[in-house]
Amino acid sequence: MSDIAEPVLWAEAEGIALGALRADLAREYWRWESDPGAVLGYGRQVPESPESRAEGLEHQLRGAPDQARFTVYDVRGTDPAPCGLASLLVDHQVRTAEFILVVAPEARGRGVGTTATRLTLDYAFHVIGLEMVWLKVLEPNTAGRNAYAKAGFREVGTMRSAGVWKGRRCGEVVMDALPRDFQGPSVYEGRGSQNRTAVRWWASAPAKAARV
Structure with a gap:
Protein backbone atom coordinates (compact mmCIF):
# COMPACT_ATOMS: atom_id res chain seq x y z
CA MET A 1 0.00 0.00 0.00
CA SER A 2 1.06 3.60 -0.52
CA ASP A 3 1.48 6.05 2.35
CA ILE A 4 -1.89 7.73 1.67
CA ALA A 5 -4.93 7.01 3.83
CA GLU A 6 -6.66 3.68 3.38
CA PRO A 7 -9.21 3.99 0.56
CA VAL A 8 -12.91 4.27 1.34
CA LEU A 9 -14.70 1.19 0.01
CA TRP A 10 -18.25 1.93 -1.04
CA ALA A 11 -19.38 -1.66 -1.50
CA GLU A 12 -17.91 -5.11 -1.07
CA ALA A 13 -18.93 -8.67 -1.84
CA GLU A 14 -17.04 -11.95 -2.03
CA GLY A 15 -13.70 -10.27 -1.34
CA ILE A 16 -14.01 -7.65 -4.09
CA ALA A 17 -14.83 -3.97 -3.46
CA LEU A 18 -15.49 -0.73 -5.33
CA GLY A 19 -14.00 2.64 -4.37
CA ALA A 20 -13.26 6.01 -5.92
CA LEU A 21 -10.73 6.82 -8.62
CA ARG A 22 -7.31 7.81 -7.24
CA ALA A 23 -4.79 10.23 -8.72
CA ASP A 24 -1.89 8.19 -7.31
CA LEU A 25 -2.99 5.17 -9.36
CA ALA A 26 -2.70 6.90 -12.74
CA ARG A 27 0.24 4.76 -13.87
CA GLU A 28 -1.44 1.55 -12.68
CA TYR A 29 -4.60 2.42 -14.61
CA TRP A 30 -2.46 3.02 -17.69
CA ARG A 31 -0.62 -0.29 -17.18
CA TRP A 32 -3.85 -2.27 -16.92
CA GLU A 33 -5.42 -0.62 -19.97
CA SER A 34 -2.25 -0.94 -22.07
CA ASP A 35 -1.71 -4.62 -21.33
CA PRO A 36 -1.86 -6.63 -24.59
CA GLY A 37 -4.72 -8.73 -23.26
CA ALA A 38 -6.81 -5.62 -22.57
CA VAL A 39 -5.89 -4.04 -25.90
CA LEU A 40 -6.90 -7.24 -27.68
CA GLY A 41 -10.20 -7.37 -25.81
CA TYR A 42 -11.03 -3.79 -26.76
CA GLY A 43 -10.13 -4.37 -30.40
CA ARG A 44 -7.92 -1.29 -30.03
CA GLN A 45 -4.74 -1.25 -32.12
CA VAL A 46 -2.87 1.82 -30.84
CA PRO A 47 -1.86 1.88 -27.15
CA GLU A 48 -2.15 5.08 -25.13
CA SER A 49 0.85 6.84 -23.57
CA PRO A 50 1.02 7.22 -19.77
CA GLU A 51 1.07 11.00 -20.19
CA SER A 52 -2.12 10.94 -22.24
CA ARG A 53 -3.79 8.63 -19.70
CA ALA A 54 -2.78 10.96 -16.84
CA GLU A 55 -4.41 13.90 -18.63
CA GLY A 56 -7.58 11.89 -19.12
CA LEU A 57 -7.60 10.88 -15.46
CA GLU A 58 -7.45 14.53 -14.38
CA VAL A 94 -33.16 7.20 -21.52
CA ARG A 95 -31.84 5.99 -18.12
CA THR A 96 -29.30 3.54 -19.55
CA ALA A 97 -25.51 3.19 -19.37
CA GLU A 98 -22.66 1.50 -21.16
CA PHE A 99 -20.50 -0.67 -18.89
CA ILE A 100 -16.71 -0.89 -19.32
CA LEU A 101 -14.41 -3.11 -17.25
CA VAL A 102 -10.62 -3.48 -17.10
CA VAL A 103 -8.96 -6.05 -14.83
CA ALA A 104 -5.25 -5.98 -14.00
CA PRO A 105 -3.44 -8.81 -15.83
CA GLU A 106 -2.21 -10.36 -12.57
CA ALA A 107 -5.78 -10.45 -11.18
CA ARG A 108 -7.44 -12.27 -14.08
CA GLY A 109 -8.85 -15.74 -13.57
CA ARG A 110 -9.71 -15.07 -9.91
CA GLY A 111 -13.32 -14.01 -10.22
CA VAL A 112 -12.51 -10.30 -9.88
CA GLY A 113 -14.27 -9.25 -13.07
CA THR A 114 -17.48 -11.14 -12.38
CA THR A 115 -17.93 -9.77 -8.86
CA ALA A 116 -16.90 -6.23 -9.87
CA THR A 117 -19.50 -6.38 -12.64
CA ARG A 118 -22.20 -7.47 -10.20
CA LEU A 119 -21.33 -4.67 -7.78
CA THR A 120 -21.46 -2.12 -10.60
CA LEU A 121 -24.84 -3.41 -11.81
CA ASP A 122 -26.10 -3.22 -8.22
CA TYR A 123 -24.98 0.44 -8.11
CA ALA A 124 -26.56 1.15 -11.50
CA PHE A 125 -29.95 -0.26 -10.53
CA HIS A 126 -30.20 0.60 -6.81
CA VAL A 127 -28.27 3.88 -6.55
CA ILE A 128 -28.57 5.60 -9.96
CA GLY A 129 -31.89 3.94 -10.78
CA LEU A 130 -31.04 2.98 -14.34
CA GLU A 131 -33.40 0.90 -16.48
CA MET A 132 -30.76 -0.94 -18.50
CA VAL A 133 -26.98 -1.41 -18.66
CA TRP A 134 -25.28 -2.64 -21.82
CA LEU A 135 -21.82 -3.55 -23.08
CA LYS A 136 -20.01 -4.66 -26.20
CA VAL A 137 -17.54 -7.55 -26.34
CA LEU A 138 -15.72 -8.97 -29.34
CA GLU A 139 -17.26 -12.22 -30.56
CA PRO A 140 -14.12 -14.43 -30.23
CA ASN A 141 -13.63 -13.29 -26.61
CA THR A 142 -15.50 -16.26 -25.15
CA ALA A 143 -13.94 -15.88 -21.69
CA GLY A 144 -15.26 -12.33 -21.44
CA ARG A 145 -18.67 -13.27 -22.79
CA ASN A 146 -19.01 -16.12 -20.28
CA ALA A 147 -17.90 -13.95 -17.37
CA TYR A 148 -20.37 -11.18 -18.24
CA ALA A 149 -23.14 -13.78 -18.57
CA LYS A 150 -22.28 -15.13 -15.12
CA ALA A 151 -22.54 -11.59 -13.73
CA GLY A 152 -26.07 -11.13 -15.12
CA PHE A 153 -25.72 -9.87 -18.70
CA ARG A 154 -27.52 -11.50 -21.64
CA GLU A 155 -26.49 -11.54 -25.28
CA VAL A 156 -29.00 -9.67 -27.40
CA GLY A 157 -27.34 -9.43 -30.79
CA THR A 158 -24.15 -9.24 -32.85
CA MET A 159 -22.87 -6.40 -35.01
CA ARG A 160 -21.20 -8.16 -37.91
CA SER A 161 -17.59 -7.31 -38.81
CA ALA A 162 -17.60 -4.49 -36.25
CA GLY A 163 -14.25 -5.29 -34.59
CA VAL A 164 -10.78 -6.73 -34.99
CA TRP A 165 -9.42 -9.75 -33.11
CA LYS A 166 -5.81 -10.85 -33.68
CA GLY A 167 -5.68 -8.95 -36.95
CA ARG A 168 -8.92 -10.38 -38.36
CA ARG A 169 -12.35 -8.85 -38.69
CA CYS A 170 -14.92 -10.19 -36.24
CA GLY A 171 -18.35 -9.49 -34.88
CA GLU A 172 -19.08 -7.46 -31.76
CA VAL A 173 -21.61 -8.96 -29.36
CA VAL A 174 -24.03 -6.66 -27.55
CA MET A 175 -25.13 -7.73 -24.05
CA ASP A 176 -27.57 -6.08 -21.66
CA ALA A 177 -28.85 -6.36 -18.10
CA LEU A 178 -32.16 -5.15 -16.61
CA PRO A 179 -33.17 -4.50 -12.99
CA ARG A 180 -35.54 -7.47 -13.03
CA ASP A 181 -32.60 -9.74 -13.79
CA PHE A 182 -30.97 -8.76 -10.48
CA GLN A 183 -31.99 -11.72 -8.32
CA GLY A 184 -30.05 -11.00 -5.13
CA PRO A 185 -30.18 -8.36 -2.38
CA SER A 186 -28.45 -5.05 -2.88
CA VAL A 187 -25.29 -4.30 -0.91
CA TYR A 188 -26.21 -0.59 -1.05
CA GLU A 189 -29.57 -0.84 0.70
CA GLY A 190 -29.81 -0.31 4.45
CA ARG A 191 -26.10 -0.11 5.21
CA GLY A 192 -23.40 2.45 6.01
CA SER A 193 -20.55 3.14 3.58
CA GLN A 194 -18.00 1.46 5.84
CA ASN A 195 -19.89 -1.81 6.40
CA ARG A 196 -18.59 -4.85 4.61
CA THR A 197 -21.21 -7.23 3.33
CA ALA A 198 -20.83 -10.63 1.70
CA VAL A 199 -23.61 -11.27 -0.80
CA ARG A 200 -24.22 -13.98 -3.40
CA TRP A 201 -26.12 -12.99 -6.54
CA TRP A 202 -27.44 -14.91 -9.53
CA ALA A 203 -27.32 -18.28 -7.80
CA SER A 204 -28.68 -19.91 -10.94
CA ALA A 205 -25.89 -18.56 -13.18
CA PRO A 206 -24.07 -21.08 -15.42
CA ALA A 207 -21.56 -23.04 -13.34
CA LYS A 208 -19.02 -23.27 -16.16
CA ALA A 209 -18.71 -19.55 -16.83
CA ALA A 210 -15.16 -18.27 -17.06
CA ARG A 211 -13.54 -16.32 -14.25
CA VAL A 212 -11.88 -13.00 -15.07
Missing part, protein backbone atom coordinates in the same frame (compact mmCIF):
# COMPACT_ATOMS: atom_id res chain seq x y z
CA HIS A 59 -10.73 15.10 -16.21
CA GLN A 60 -12.29 11.94 -14.74
CA LEU A 61 -11.25 12.87 -11.19
CA ARG A 62 -13.22 16.12 -11.48
CA GLY A 63 -16.32 14.03 -12.06
CA ALA A 64 -19.18 14.31 -14.53
CA PRO A 65 -22.92 13.65 -14.14
CA ASP A 66 -22.86 11.18 -17.03
CA GLN A 67 -20.06 9.01 -15.62
CA ALA A 68 -19.69 6.69 -12.63
CA ARG A 69 -16.15 5.33 -12.39
CA PHE A 70 -14.74 2.98 -9.76
CA THR A 71 -11.43 1.50 -8.72
CA VAL A 72 -11.83 -2.23 -8.16
CA TYR A 73 -10.08 -3.69 -5.10
CA ASP A 74 -9.22 -7.22 -4.02
CA VAL A 75 -9.76 -7.18 -0.24
CA ARG A 76 -9.00 -10.81 0.42
CA GLY A 77 -5.51 -9.96 1.67
CA THR A 78 -4.18 -7.79 4.48
CA ASP A 79 -4.69 -4.50 2.63
CA PRO A 80 -7.09 -3.52 -0.18
CA ALA A 81 -5.20 -4.14 -3.44
CA PRO A 82 -6.23 -2.09 -6.52
CA CYS A 83 -6.84 -4.51 -9.37
CA GLY A 84 -9.18 -2.98 -11.93
CA LEU A 85 -11.46 -0.24 -13.23
CA ALA A 86 -15.23 -0.33 -13.71
CA SER A 87 -17.15 2.45 -15.47
CA LEU A 88 -20.74 3.38 -16.25
CA LEU A 89 -21.22 5.91 -19.06
CA VAL A 90 -24.73 7.14 -18.38
CA ASP A 91 -27.36 8.43 -20.80
CA HIS A 92 -29.73 10.17 -18.40
CA GLN A 93 -32.34 10.89 -21.10
Whole structure:
Protein backbone atom coordinates (compact mmCIF):
# COMPACT_ATOMS: atom_id res chain seq x y z
CA MET A 1 0.00 0.00 0.00
CA SER A 2 1.06 3.60 -0.52
CA ASP A 3 1.48 6.05 2.35
CA ILE A 4 -1.89 7.73 1.67
CA ALA A 5 -4.93 7.01 3.83
CA GLU A 6 -6.66 3.68 3.38
CA PRO A 7 -9.21 3.99 0.56
CA VAL A 8 -12.91 4.27 1.34
CA LEU A 9 -14.70 1.19 0.01
CA TRP A 10 -18.25 1.93 -1.04
CA ALA A 11 -19.38 -1.66 -1.50
CA GLU A 12 -17.91 -5.11 -1.07
CA ALA A 13 -18.93 -8.67 -1.84
CA GLU A 14 -17.04 -11.95 -2.03
CA GLY A 15 -13.70 -10.27 -1.34
CA ILE A 16 -14.01 -7.65 -4.09
CA ALA A 17 -14.83 -3.97 -3.46
CA LEU A 18 -15.49 -0.73 -5.33
CA GLY A 19 -14.00 2.64 -4.37
CA ALA A 20 -13.26 6.01 -5.92
CA LEU A 21 -10.73 6.82 -8.62
CA ARG A 22 -7.31 7.81 -7.24
CA ALA A 23 -4.79 10.23 -8.72
CA ASP A 24 -1.89 8.19 -7.31
CA LEU A 25 -2.99 5.17 -9.36
CA ALA A 26 -2.70 6.90 -12.74
CA ARG A 27 0.24 4.76 -13.87
CA GLU A 28 -1.44 1.55 -12.68
CA TYR A 29 -4.60 2.42 -14.61
CA TRP A 30 -2.46 3.02 -17.69
CA ARG A 31 -0.62 -0.29 -17.18
CA TRP A 32 -3.85 -2.27 -16.92
CA GLU A 33 -5.42 -0.62 -19.97
CA SER A 34 -2.25 -0.94 -22.07
CA ASP A 35 -1.71 -4.62 -21.33
CA PRO A 36 -1.86 -6.63 -24.59
CA GLY A 37 -4.72 -8.73 -23.26
CA ALA A 38 -6.81 -5.62 -22.57
CA VAL A 39 -5.89 -4.04 -25.90
CA LEU A 40 -6.90 -7.24 -27.68
CA GLY A 41 -10.20 -7.37 -25.81
CA TYR A 42 -11.03 -3.79 -26.76
CA GLY A 43 -10.13 -4.37 -30.40
CA ARG A 44 -7.92 -1.29 -30.03
CA GLN A 45 -4.74 -1.25 -32.12
CA VAL A 46 -2.87 1.82 -30.84
CA PRO A 47 -1.86 1.88 -27.15
CA GLU A 48 -2.15 5.08 -25.13
CA SER A 49 0.85 6.84 -23.57
CA PRO A 50 1.02 7.22 -19.77
CA GLU A 51 1.07 11.00 -20.19
CA SER A 52 -2.12 10.94 -22.24
CA ARG A 53 -3.79 8.63 -19.70
CA ALA A 54 -2.78 10.96 -16.84
CA GLU A 55 -4.41 13.90 -18.63
CA GLY A 56 -7.58 11.89 -19.12
CA LEU A 57 -7.60 10.88 -15.46
CA GLU A 58 -7.45 14.53 -14.38
CA HIS A 59 -10.73 15.10 -16.21
CA GLN A 60 -12.29 11.94 -14.74
CA LEU A 61 -11.25 12.87 -11.19
CA ARG A 62 -13.22 16.12 -11.48
CA GLY A 63 -16.32 14.03 -12.06
CA ALA A 64 -19.18 14.31 -14.53
CA PRO A 65 -22.92 13.65 -14.14
CA ASP A 66 -22.86 11.18 -17.03
CA GLN A 67 -20.06 9.01 -15.62
CA ALA A 68 -19.69 6.69 -12.63
CA ARG A 69 -16.15 5.33 -12.39
CA PHE A 70 -14.74 2.98 -9.76
CA THR A 71 -11.43 1.50 -8.72
CA VAL A 72 -11.83 -2.23 -8.16
CA TYR A 73 -10.08 -3.69 -5.10
CA ASP A 74 -9.22 -7.22 -4.02
CA VAL A 75 -9.76 -7.18 -0.24
CA ARG A 76 -9.00 -10.81 0.42
CA GLY A 77 -5.51 -9.96 1.67
CA THR A 78 -4.18 -7.79 4.48
CA ASP A 79 -4.69 -4.50 2.63
CA PRO A 80 -7.09 -3.52 -0.18
CA ALA A 81 -5.20 -4.14 -3.44
CA PRO A 82 -6.23 -2.09 -6.52
CA CYS A 83 -6.84 -4.51 -9.37
CA GLY A 84 -9.18 -2.98 -11.93
CA LEU A 85 -11.46 -0.24 -13.23
CA ALA A 86 -15.23 -0.33 -13.71
CA SER A 87 -17.15 2.45 -15.47
CA LEU A 88 -20.74 3.38 -16.25
CA LEU A 89 -21.22 5.91 -19.06
CA VAL A 90 -24.73 7.14 -18.38
CA ASP A 91 -27.36 8.43 -20.80
CA HIS A 92 -29.73 10.17 -18.40
CA GLN A 93 -32.34 10.89 -21.10
CA VAL A 94 -33.16 7.20 -21.52
CA ARG A 95 -31.84 5.99 -18.12
CA THR A 96 -29.30 3.54 -19.55
CA ALA A 97 -25.51 3.19 -19.37
CA GLU A 98 -22.66 1.50 -21.16
CA PHE A 99 -20.50 -0.67 -18.89
CA ILE A 100 -16.71 -0.89 -19.32
CA LEU A 101 -14.41 -3.11 -17.25
CA VAL A 102 -10.62 -3.48 -17.10
CA VAL A 103 -8.96 -6.05 -14.83
CA ALA A 104 -5.25 -5.98 -14.00
CA PRO A 105 -3.44 -8.81 -15.83
CA GLU A 106 -2.21 -10.36 -12.57
CA ALA A 107 -5.78 -10.45 -11.18
CA ARG A 108 -7.44 -12.27 -14.08
CA GLY A 109 -8.85 -15.74 -13.57
CA ARG A 110 -9.71 -15.07 -9.91
CA GLY A 111 -13.32 -14.01 -10.22
CA VAL A 112 -12.51 -10.30 -9.88
CA GLY A 113 -14.27 -9.25 -13.07
CA THR A 114 -17.48 -11.14 -12.38
CA THR A 115 -17.93 -9.77 -8.86
CA ALA A 116 -16.90 -6.23 -9.87
CA THR A 117 -19.50 -6.38 -12.64
CA ARG A 118 -22.20 -7.47 -10.20
CA LEU A 119 -21.33 -4.67 -7.78
CA THR A 120 -21.46 -2.12 -10.60
CA LEU A 121 -24.84 -3.41 -11.81
CA ASP A 122 -26.10 -3.22 -8.22
CA TYR A 123 -24.98 0.44 -8.11
CA ALA A 124 -26.56 1.15 -11.50
CA PHE A 125 -29.95 -0.26 -10.53
CA HIS A 126 -30.20 0.60 -6.81
CA VAL A 127 -28.27 3.88 -6.55
CA ILE A 128 -28.57 5.60 -9.96
CA GLY A 129 -31.89 3.94 -10.78
CA LEU A 130 -31.04 2.98 -14.34
CA GLU A 131 -33.40 0.90 -16.48
CA MET A 132 -30.76 -0.94 -18.50
CA VAL A 133 -26.98 -1.41 -18.66
CA TRP A 134 -25.28 -2.64 -21.82
CA LEU A 135 -21.82 -3.55 -23.08
CA LYS A 136 -20.01 -4.66 -26.20
CA VAL A 137 -17.54 -7.55 -26.34
CA LEU A 138 -15.72 -8.97 -29.34
CA GLU A 139 -17.26 -12.22 -30.56
CA PRO A 140 -14.12 -14.43 -30.23
CA ASN A 141 -13.63 -13.29 -26.61
CA THR A 142 -15.50 -16.26 -25.15
CA ALA A 143 -13.94 -15.88 -21.69
CA GLY A 144 -15.26 -12.33 -21.44
CA ARG A 145 -18.67 -13.27 -22.79
CA ASN A 146 -19.01 -16.12 -20.28
CA ALA A 147 -17.90 -13.95 -17.37
CA TYR A 148 -20.37 -11.18 -18.24
CA ALA A 149 -23.14 -13.78 -18.57
CA LYS A 150 -22.28 -15.13 -15.12
CA ALA A 151 -22.54 -11.59 -13.73
CA GLY A 152 -26.07 -11.13 -15.12
CA PHE A 153 -25.72 -9.87 -18.70
CA ARG A 154 -27.52 -11.50 -21.64
CA GLU A 155 -26.49 -11.54 -25.28
CA VAL A 156 -29.00 -9.67 -27.40
CA GLY A 157 -27.34 -9.43 -30.79
CA THR A 158 -24.15 -9.24 -32.85
CA MET A 159 -22.87 -6.40 -35.01
CA ARG A 160 -21.20 -8.16 -37.91
CA SER A 161 -17.59 -7.31 -38.81
CA ALA A 162 -17.60 -4.49 -36.25
CA GLY A 163 -14.25 -5.29 -34.59
CA VAL A 164 -10.78 -6.73 -34.99
CA TRP A 165 -9.42 -9.75 -33.11
CA LYS A 166 -5.81 -10.85 -33.68
CA GLY A 167 -5.68 -8.95 -36.95
CA ARG A 168 -8.92 -10.38 -38.36
CA ARG A 169 -12.35 -8.85 -38.69
CA CYS A 170 -14.92 -10.19 -36.24
CA GLY A 171 -18.35 -9.49 -34.88
CA GLU A 172 -19.08 -7.46 -31.76
CA VAL A 173 -21.61 -8.96 -29.36
CA VAL A 174 -24.03 -6.66 -27.55
CA MET A 175 -25.13 -7.73 -24.05
CA ASP A 176 -27.57 -6.08 -21.66
CA ALA A 177 -28.85 -6.36 -18.10
CA LEU A 178 -32.16 -5.15 -16.61
CA PRO A 179 -33.17 -4.50 -12.99
CA ARG A 180 -35.54 -7.47 -13.03
CA ASP A 181 -32.60 -9.74 -13.79
CA PHE A 182 -30.97 -8.76 -10.48
CA GLN A 183 -31.99 -11.72 -8.32
CA GLY A 184 -30.05 -11.00 -5.13
CA PRO A 185 -30.18 -8.36 -2.38
CA SER A 186 -28.45 -5.05 -2.88
CA VAL A 187 -25.29 -4.30 -0.91
CA TYR A 188 -26.21 -0.59 -1.05
CA GLU A 189 -29.57 -0.84 0.70
CA GLY A 190 -29.81 -0.31 4.45
CA ARG A 191 -26.10 -0.11 5.21
CA GLY A 192 -23.40 2.45 6.01
CA SER A 193 -20.55 3.14 3.58
CA GLN A 194 -18.00 1.46 5.84
CA ASN A 195 -19.89 -1.81 6.40
CA ARG A 196 -18.59 -4.85 4.61
CA THR A 197 -21.21 -7.23 3.33
CA ALA A 198 -20.83 -10.63 1.70
CA VAL A 199 -23.61 -11.27 -0.80
CA ARG A 200 -24.22 -13.98 -3.40
CA TRP A 201 -26.12 -12.99 -6.54
CA TRP A 202 -27.44 -14.91 -9.53
CA ALA A 203 -27.32 -18.28 -7.80
CA SER A 204 -28.68 -19.91 -10.94
CA ALA A 205 -25.89 -18.56 -13.18
CA PRO A 206 -24.07 -21.08 -15.42
CA ALA A 207 -21.56 -23.04 -13.34
CA LYS A 208 -19.02 -23.27 -16.16
CA ALA A 209 -18.71 -19.55 -16.83
CA ALA A 210 -15.16 -18.27 -17.06
CA ARG A 211 -13.54 -16.32 -14.25
CA VAL A 212 -11.88 -13.00 -15.07
